[in-house]
Amino acid sequence: MWFSKIINITLYLFGALAVLMGGVLIWAYQYRDEAFQYILKQANDNINGQLTAGDFGFTPFANGIGVSFSLFDVHLQDTAYARHRTELLSLRQLTVQIDAKSLFKKEFQVKSVRLKEGKIAVFVDKDGYTNLSIFQAQDTLPGKRKKRDPAALNKLLGNLKNVNLTNVGFTLENSRKNQRIALKAEDLTNDIYLRDTLWEMELKGRVFFDGLAFNKKRGAFLHHKPAELDMNMTFSAQTSFLRVFPSKVKVYEDTFELKGSFDLAPKGHARLEIRTDTIHAARALTIIPKRLADTISRFRILPVVTATVRMDVPLFQQTEPTVLIDFQTQAFNYESPIGPLLNVMARGHFTNQANPALPAGNPNSRLLAEHVKGAFYGTVPLNTFFTVTNFDDPFLSMEGNFKADLPKLNTLFDENHFALNAGKATVSYCYTGRMNPIFNEKTNGLNGKLDGHAKLENAAFSYIPQKMNFNRLYSSIRFNEKTVDVSYLHFNHRRNKIRISGKVTGLLPYAFNSSEKVDAYIAVYTPDLGLDWIREYHKPYSLKNDKFFTKLIAKIASQLELKAVLMATKVHYRKFEAANVKGRVYFSEKTVKCENVRMQAFGGNFLVTGGIEHFDQPMHRLYAKGKVDHADVQKVFYAFENFGQTTISDRNLSGEISTDFSYSSQLTSAFKFVPTSMKGRLAFVLTNGELNHFEPIKRIQRIFFRRRDFDNVRFENIKNQFVLQGEELNMEQMKVASSVLTFFVGGTYSFRDKTDLLVQVPLSNLKRDVNDTVTHTLDGNNLVIRALDENGEMKLKYQLDWRKKMRRGHRSDSVLFNR
Structure with a gap:
């Protein structure tokens, strides 16, 4: 029974509900x-x-x-x-x-x-x-x-x-203000609650932005970008004011936190604050207007950033929105004009209304990077800060410094060329000028002003190809966009203590891949300059790798022209020694030359201009011209190592010589003379000369004048001109009045096997007394002696029938004298 009652009650309820629903439907259709x-x-x-x-x-x-x-x-x-x-x-x-x-x-x-x-x-x-x-x-x-x-x-x-x-x-199209906002709500839900006159809203869903162009000439934000919204807002219809509480907007994989307000009054503004923790700058640029993105892209700085963006957007006015950005980058790499910067981190700010009195926009934009650090080539620590203004034509103001322990930089150099052994380097700089580009290839210079200072402390390095070691290197160098001023550069090379000051032009453009000429004008002082290291010079060899600084140094050296004023208390090279040296010296990769170098040498004064060239070739060339006043002839021959010959040496000569000369010769890679290439001209005056222990003269004594001292022959003043061609020294006929006899000599003296000298001795010498002051001439009878080199040995040929031989041999003798 009870079960059937329950069934009946249930049926009644369903029936009543059906009647109710039917009634409602009937009412609704009615x-x-x-x-x-x-x-x-x-x-x-x-x-x-x-x-x-x-x-x-x-x-x-x-x-x-x-x-x-x-x-x-x-x-x-x-x-x-x-x-x-x-x-x-x-x-x-x-x-x-x-x-x-x-x-x-x-x-x-x-x-x-x-x-x-x-x-x-x-x-x-x-x-x-x-x-x-x-x-x-x-x-x-x-x-x-x-x-x-x-x-x-x-x-x-x-x-x-x-x-x-x-x-x-x-879409919102404002032709009067040149604005356009377009989007599509793909599936967007706004939950609403009315509290008095205030609408509370929770907006969620998918939106596709066609673009937010507050000024169409400047481009649109969120151009063709899908987004997901999760926003909490309130809206007052009485005040037309929309407030956005902390909300989230997701664009692709990047999530932005958003808050702010929209004043929808006729002169209202949208004020927004947008924050992102990790967005790649390349993706962020796709959100902002293309024109602004292209400007920022030109800087080629696109790291992952944490950023807070504050915007003030006039909704119904034809003015630029004001944008403020605070950012902090993650570590990134940047390819700067002078080389890669690795592990760069930066903190800074951006605004497009740097001057509040002027309208917002690219010309009034400013990017301030207040702290930037990284590593130049991953090795040299960098600290800098910079400001970029006027994004239509970016203007850069930058200050910074590099600091490094030199041995840590060896990875930047070819180990076959350079080894940095010790020391510290510091470079500080300041640049103001155009940013894009910084370097003008047409003018081969910077598009701005540069000022900086470089310093080396107790540095030491080796130049391996030439086995040259430099140490105790200190420097203070100022530089600008045009010149490098060397206040001082002190270093030791072997026993040489070198002190340098001067300036260099054309150097800085090499940081921007220039290949123009580099001119250096310097003053060099050393108390004692030894040049023996030149003999160890080796021909440069090709680089085996592409290390940046080695290539840069080689490139600069190939275009360097160094002009120096040299001052040295002493200079020595092999047997050559000089004092109080002063003159101009020029260096390049292929040439060393000097100009009007004055010095005290050989007991007199020495003025020389000359040089060595063709260092890049197997055979070098030596050339010189100069003047010697009152020099000790023995010291001259000693200093120049008897000019590469052994017939007459510094042990045979003494006296005081003054001369004007010119000379050239090829040199081997070991800096040895090539006698066959020698050329020169020598005009000299020999005063108080002596010829001692000279074997060719002593042979005359064995035949004639046996009672006279040919072992030590003293001369009156001798004046003549010699012409050097290869290994032959051609001399004009000259009169030699000596302590043992007076004779006339001319012809060719050879440093090898072609000596052909004609010696004429007036017969009046046969009765000459030691104290005789008679001036002898060739007018009378003469003894004719011919000195010939035969098979490496000097032979003397003389004739007894002097008058007959003289008449017959006069023409041939004349030819001999004028060779």
Whole structure:
């Protein structure tokens, strides 16, 4: 029994529910057209335009107790639509859920709204007219009789809880302010709660941004970018003010935290703060306007950054939004004009309104990197800060420094060329000028002003190809965009203590891959300059790797022309020694030359101009011309190692010589003379000369004048001119008045096997007394002696029938003298 009662009660309940639902459906269908017309009437009574729909449908008990009405083919037009032909609203479907309780009271209280597949288009024309005038108060429009009923509107929307947009596009086109905002709500839901006059909203879903162009000439933010929104907001209809509480916007894989406000008054602004923890700059550039992105891209600095962006956007004015950015980068690599910077980290700020008195924009933009650190080539620590202004034509102001322990830099050099052994290097600099580009290839110079200082402390390095070691190197160097001023550069090379000062031009452009000439003008002082190391010079060999600094140094050296004023208390090379040396010296990769070098040498004064060239070839060339005053002839022969011959040496000569000379010769790679290449001319005066222990002269004694001392022959003043050609020294006939006899000599003296000298001795010498002062000539009878080199041995040939031989041999002798 009880079971059947339960069944009956249940059936009664279902029956009652069915009757209720049926009643509701009957009621809904009964009032279907009335509801449709009521909705359109309520909407049209509160707008300055017309809302139309092609069809109407409803669903009872949708989402609980209530009814959902759907309008199909919905169009909303303002009163000026016939003129501008732009619908404010065009939807395939607009669904409105009505509270069920209000239906029984014949009232409409909207609980939710769904817009599906369509578009919303807002515009402002050049005259300032906007189709949003459809929502303006009726009594503010002339000729309008409609009166808005705020109470009715509040009754209609006061319980609105949810708005959903599916594939609904939105555009705002402000021709007057040259602005355009376009997006598409793919699936966007806004949960709403009305608290007094304040709407609280939670907006979530997917949106595709076509672009946010607050000034179309400057480009658009979020151009063709999909996004996901999770936003919390409030909106006051009375003040037209939208506040955004901390929310999240995801663009691709990057999530941004967003907060701020939108003042929708006629002169309102959007003020936003956007924060991201880790976004790659390359992706961030795709979010901002292309023109600004292209400008930033030119800097080629695109790290991962943590950034906070603050924007002040005039919504209805034709002015640039104000942008402020605080950023901190993660470590990144940057290819600078002078080489790679690795593991760079930077902290800084950006604003596009550096001067508050001027409008925002590229010309008024400023990027301040207050702390940048990294490693030049991954090795040299760098610290710098810089400011970039005027992003239309970026202007850079930068200060920084490099500091390094030199041995840590060996990885930057070819180990076959350089070895940095000790010391510290510091370089500080300041640059102001154009940033893009910094270097002007047409002028081979910087597009700005540079000032800097470089310092070396107790440095030591080796130049391996020439086995040269330098130590105790200290320097203080100032540089600008044109010159390098060497205040001092002190170093030791072997026993040489070198002190240098001067300036260099054309050097800095090599950091930017220049290949122009480098000129150096310096002063060099040393108390004791030894040049024996020159003999160890080796021909440079090709680089075996591509180390940057080795290539850079080699490139500079190949174009370097060094002009120096040399001052040395002493100079020595092999047997050559000089004092108080002063003159000009020129160096290049292929040449060393001196000009008007004065010194005290050989017991007299020495002036010389000359040099060695063709260092890059197997055979070098030595050339010189100069003047010697009152020098010790023995010391001259000793210093020049008897000029490469052994017949007459410094052990045979003494006296004082003054001479003008010119000389040239090839040198081997070991800096040895090549006798066959020698050329020269020597005009000399020998005073108080002596010829001692000279074997060719002593042979004459064995035949003639045996009682005279030919072992030590003293001369009166001798004056003559010699011409050197290869290994032959041609001399004009000259008179030699000595302590043992007077003779005339001329012809060719050879350093090898071609000596052919003609010696004429006046016979008056046969009766000469030691104290005889008679001047002898060739007018009388003479003894003719011919000195010939035969098979490496000097042979003397003489003739007894002097007059006959003299007449017959006169012409041949003349030829001999003029060789």
